[in-house]
Amino acid sequence: MAKITFITSDNKTTVLEGSSGSVMQLAVDNNINGIDGDCGGVCSCATCHVHVHPDHFEKTGMPSDIENDMLELDDHVNAYSRLCCQIEINEALDGLVLTVAK
Amino acid sequence: MTNSSTQICVVIGASHAGVNFAFSLRKEGWEGSIILFDKQTAIPYHRPPLSKTYLTSGDDAKDKNVLKSHESYTKENITLQLGVSVKTIHREAKKITLSDGTLQQYDKLVIATGARPLIPDIKGINNAINIFTLRTIKDSEAIRNAIKKGGIKSALIIGGGYIGLEIAASLKKMDISVTVLERENRILDRVTTQNLSTFFKDLHTNNGVVIDTKKNVISIETHDNVNTVICDDGTRYNSDMIVLGVGIRVNTELAQEAGIAIENGIKVSAASQTSDKAIYAIGDCTYHHNPHYNRFVRLESVQNAIDQAKVAAASICGKMAIYDAIPWFWSDQYDVKLQIVGLFSNYNEVIVRKETGENKKLSIWYFNDKELLAVEAVNNAKAYVLGTKFIKGRKEINKTNLRDVSLTLSPSNLLLP
Ligand SMILES: Cc1cc2nc3c(=O)[nH]c(=O)nc-3n(C[C@H](O)[C@H](O)[C@H](O)COP(=O)(O)OP(=O)(O)OC[C@H]3O[C@@H](n4cnc5c(N)ncnc54)[C@H](O)[C@@H]3O)c2cc1C
Numbered sequence: 334m335a336k337i338t339f340i341t342s343d344n345k346t347t348v349l350e351g352s353s354g355s356v357m358q359l360a361v362d363n364n365i366n367g368i369d370g371d372c373g374g375v376c377s378c379a380t381c382h383v384h385v386h387p388d389h390f391e392k393t394g395m396p397s398d399i400e401n402d403m404l405e406l407d408d409h410v411n412a413y414s415r416l417c418c419q420i421e422i423n424e425a426l427d428g429l430v431l432t433v434a435k
Numbered sequence: 436m437t438n439s440s441t442q443i444c445v446v447i448g449a450s451h452a453g454v455n456f457a458f459s460l461r462k463e464g465w466e467g468s469i470i471l472f473d474k475q476t477a478i479p480y481h482r483p484p485l486s487k488t489y490l491t492s493g494d495d496a497k498d499k500n501v502l503k504s505h506e507s508y509t510k511e512n513i514t515l516q517l518g519v520s521v522k523t524i525h526r527e528a529k530k531i532t533l534s535d536g537t538l539q540q541y542d543k544l545v546i547a548t549g550a551r552p553l554i555p556d557i558k559g560i561n562n563a564i565n566i567f568t569l570r571t572i573k574d575s576e577a578i579r580n581a582i583k584k585g586g587i588k589s590a591l592i593i594g595g596g597y598i599g600l601e602i603a604a605s606l607k608k609m610d611i612s613v614t615v616l617e618r619e620n621r622i623l624d625r626v627t628t629q630n631l632s633t634f635f636k637d638l639h640t641n642n643g644v645v646i647d648t649k650k651n652v653i654s655i656e657t658h659d660n661v662n663t664v665i666c667d668d669g670t671r672y673n674s675d676m677i678v679l680g681v682g683i684r685v686n687t688e689l690a691q692e693a694g695i696a697i698e699n700g701i702k703v704s705a706a707s708q709t710s711d712k713a714i715y716a717i718g719d720c721t722y723h724h725n726p727h728y729n730r731f732v733r734l735e736s737v738q739n740a741i742d743q744a745k746v747a748a749a750s751i752c753g754k755m756a757i758y759d760a761i762p763w764f765w766s767d768q769y770d771v772k773l774q775i776v777g778l779f780s781n782y783n784e785v786i787v788r789k790e791t792g793e794n795k796k797l798s799i800w801y802f803n804d805k806e807l808l809a810v811e812a813v814n815n816a817k818a819y820v821l822g823t824k825f826i827k828g829r830k831e832i833n834k835t836n837l838r839d840v841s842l843t844l845s846p847s848n849l850l851l852p
């Protein structure tokens with residue numbers, strides 16, 4: 334089990350628990366505002382953009398090349414941007430804090 | 436919005452369009468009931484993986500494939516009625532008849548009935564064995580189960596469109612020997628130009644799939660568990676399995692019988708409204724105007740389903756909403772990711788760009804004079820993302836620089852000052 338915190342653009346904080354699947358699925362299953370997951374998690378839509386808490390970037394790791402390319406021109410991209418469909422949930426993510434990008 | 440708490444919004448079809456609509460409607464502030472009907476029994480799911488990862492990966496992929504969990508419907512107070520098909524729309528009474536004969540009242544009705552596979556008129560098709568179409572989760576499972584049972588070594592895909600080619604790639608991955616038969620001169624004839632057709636033909640050929648073009652199938656003979664497919668030029672193909680991928684038929688009958696305007700699909704306004712003000716239509720079943728390209732189109736894509744769903748939801752909640760999206764689409768085959776943005780028809784110039792040293796990174800840029808219309812990007816998300824920005828902003832491109840692969844793809848290199 335990993336506890337993951339989502340902070341949405343309306344400054345609402347939601348803590349969810351997951352054990353498998355992607356962070357995007359967890360968010361979509363719980364109606365987290367701003368994470369749509371339109372392409373179903375194949376890195377094609379960029380509707381699952383989050384900012385990882387800077388202290389937690391080691392937990393999630395760096396984005397892949399295609400993820401970087403998808404994000405590069407996004408108006409809200411920063412050094413801690415990830416497409417959360419590309420983050421698989423595992424124990425090591427416990428305590429992760431994510432801010433949903435606008 | 437006033438007084439919507441006693442109103443009922445009914446949605447026919449719970450797939451990409453219908454489900455996204457229901458959740459968007461809540462988000463827009465609709466306080467009344469939302470009832471989704473679908474004749475299928477499975478909880479609504481993502482369709483794109485059905486020909487891709489879902490086909491190859493098996494039941495463990497089931498949870499991953501769900502559009503929204505059961506709990507999220509409950510949380511948003513959206514009623515999901517599965518296994519119920521809608522038979523008739525009574526516009527004057529604002530009611531629909533369900534498959535069990537009961538009537539359901541509506542204030543607003545949304546038609547999201549999508550499409551079904553086209554079954555070509557081929558002699559002997561009804562007697563063929565192990566013959567499949569692919570539109571639903573059941574179809575995908577049926578293909579996978581037939582292979583799991585054993586005894587299937589070869590498959591013929593009739594139709595070289597995106598879905599047919601994705602199935603070819605997936606079956607190949609499952610160690611089936613695959614042949615694709617295409618009626619036209621080239622695969623993907625209806626959806627792209629020669630450049631991309633050639634790329635995919637080579638990709639499949641290199642992966643051991645046989646692609647035969649100019650093959651018009653006229654009959655199928657089936658003896659002793661083997662299908663023989665016969666083309667009008669006399670060629671014959673034996674195969675254990677046949678998958679039909681020759682396109683779709685839009686589910687417009689329900690709307691048509693109710694007297695709603697139909698033109699190459701259910702005709703809708705910029706707000707996705709049909710000719711009846713209380714009835715909206717969204718997704719694959721619609722024929723709509725695209726303002727950016729100023730033409731009418733019927734699209735088969737997740738993007739269109741979702742964007743129309745959002746527009747319809749906003750409009751029903753009394754907001755000004757206009758569908759003004761740049762279409763986008765993707766297809767995954769083998770290790771190749773194709774991403775398309777824009778509509779290429781009306782082009783008069785194409786620039787094909789192959790990145791140096793990088794395996795299969797390709798992008799195809801379509802112009803009408805100065806205007807960039809569309810980009811097809813193969814393993815090149817950067818080209819896709821840039822293309823999207825440029826098309827949206829109607830930016831003028833420096834074509835000389837675009838042709839020059841020693842210059843990287845970036846706004847500063849590609850935009851004219
Ligand atoms: C195998 C496959 C791969 C695809 N790959 C991609 C891809 O990579 N990228 C992409 O963008 N798009 C892809 N698509 C297209 C995409 O899935 C469709 O554009 C999308 O599903 C359209 O959604 P929709 O809700 O409009 O219609 P549909 O998904 O067709 O759903 C319509 C629903 O309405 C229901 N229905 C119809 N009539 C009735 C009735 N009378 N009563 C009750 N229910 C009814 C049906 O059961 C169905 O569930 C793919 C499609 C398939 C089949």
Ligand code: FES
Pocket residue numbers: 357369370371372373374375376377378379380381416417418419
């Ligand atoms: S869900 Fe589409 S990119 Fe993550």
